[in-house]
Amino acid sequence: MKALEAQQLSKTYRKAKAPALDSLDLEIESGQIFTMLGRNGAGKTTFLRIASTQLLPTSGSVTVLGLDAVKEAKELRRRIAIAPQEAETIYPLTPRDHVLLSLRMRGVEKHEADRRAKLALEDLELAEVADTNSDWLSGGLKQRVIVAMVVRTDADLVFLDEPTIGLDPVNRRKVWEQLTRLKKAGKTIVLTTHYMDEAEALSDNLVIINKGKVMAAGTPQSVKAAVTNRSTRVDVMDRFSKSELAEYGHVVAIAGKLRVLTDADGARRLGDEAVARNATIAIAPVTLDDVFVDIVGEAEKDEDDAD
Ligand SMILES: Nc1ncnc2c1ncn2[C@@H]1O[C@H](COP(=O)(O)OP(=O)(O)OP(=O)(O)O)[C@@H](O)[C@H]1O
Ligand SMILES: [Mg+2]
Known part of the structure; x- marks a missing residue:
């Protein structure tokens, strides 16, 4: 079953030259973790805001949990939860106040809200600071409060816009655990992130x-496989010039080394040549990070060529 379907969804902000969303078609299966990737300004937040009924599209439609996000916004709001990008904690409320407020506003009765708030605060390791003025919390703690506000709701679909921004690696994984727990409970998760390892680890x-x-x-695997002529990356530390490497594949300069995105055959040929030259190289499968830069970078290059 589809949890979300967008058809020809477009949005042009007032006075903007280019559309933020341009005839976007998208389907999200129910019970999955779905991730949106894209550079700054790609349109991720715009999409989340429209799908979560906070913003009207210019044209096209989006159906969430079988409800039209424009015409049935009121019913839909009860069934979704959202952790927005750049949400801020409110002075002088405590983390517990924030979570309680979020649950009570969704109609959870007092006793149950207290119980769930305690769980949510434990989920994100906020128990120790639960009753501290939020203004005194560090940036990462504040971010966890925003996430804690959505992890124990009854929402069938949860939108999280860069939920792990600014979190240390340990806390990032705490958020991942919560998203996985929600998925196991049958919920659908729609996520944005700039961390490719996170997208790879979590996304269906x-x-x-x-x-x-x-x-x-597609799946992280299939998106990576879609660029089949660049399945392998070879990092070359020395003894090759950029132009020499171009015959083996697509060359990207990365902090003091040259990375060649190529296929298995190209990697083999380059490997042989590196042995002959006594050069230092490292061969590995491409990561989602490589594919992202390749796909988005190519798009920009094509446009530059067209100018
Ligand atoms: N309220 C607004 N008014 C006018 N333009 C806007 C508004 N909000 C966003 N935009 C523009 O719409 C485009 C898409 O922005 P959006 O916030 O959806 O991107 P994003 O993918 O979430 O980026 P980021 O990764 O930086 O969060 C950008 O060009 C942005 O400048
Ligand atoms: Mg955004």
């Missing part, structure tokens, strides 16, 4: 969007 399906359009969609 993902999309890469650029300038409001879908550039690639």
Whole structure:
């Protein structure tokens, strides 16, 4: 069953030159973790805001949990939860107040809300600071309060816009655990992130969007496999010039080394040549990070060429 379907969804902000969403088509299966990737300004937040009924599209439609996000917004709001990007904690409320407020506003009765708030605060390791003025919390703690506000609701679908931004690696994994727990409970999770390892670790399906359009969609594996002529990366530390490497594949300069995205055959040929030259190289399968830069970077290059 589909948890979300967007058809030809477009949004042009007032006075904007280009659309933030450009005839976007998208499907999200129920019970999955779905991730949206894209550069700053790609349209991720715009999409989340429209799908969560906070913003009207210019044209097209989006159906969430079988409800039209424009015409049935009121009913839909009860069934979704959202942790927005750049949400801020409110002075002088405590983390517990925030979580309680979020639950009570959704109609959870007092006793049950108290019980769930305690769980949510434990989930995100906020128990120790639960009754501290939120203004005194560090940035990462504040971010965890925002996430804690949605992890124990009854929502069938939860939108999280960069939920792990600014979190240390340990706390990032705490958020991952919560998302996985929600998924096990049958909920659908729609996530945005700039961390490719996170997208790879968590997502059942993902999309890469650029300038409001879908550039690639599928499982992390299939998105990586879609660029079959660049399945392998070879990092070359020395003894090759950029132009020499171009014959083996697509060359990207990365902090003091040259990375060649190529296929198995290219990697083998380059490997042989590196042995002959006594050069230092490292061969590995491409990561989602490589694919992202490749797909989004290529799109920009094509446009530059067109100018
Ligand atoms: N309220 C607004 N008014 C006008 N333009 C806007 C508004 N909000 C966003 N935009 C523009 O719409 C485009 C998409 O922005 P959006 O916030 O959806 O991107 P994003 O993918 O979430 O980026 P980021 O990764 O930086 O959060 C950008 O060009 C942005 O400048
Ligand atoms: Mg955003």
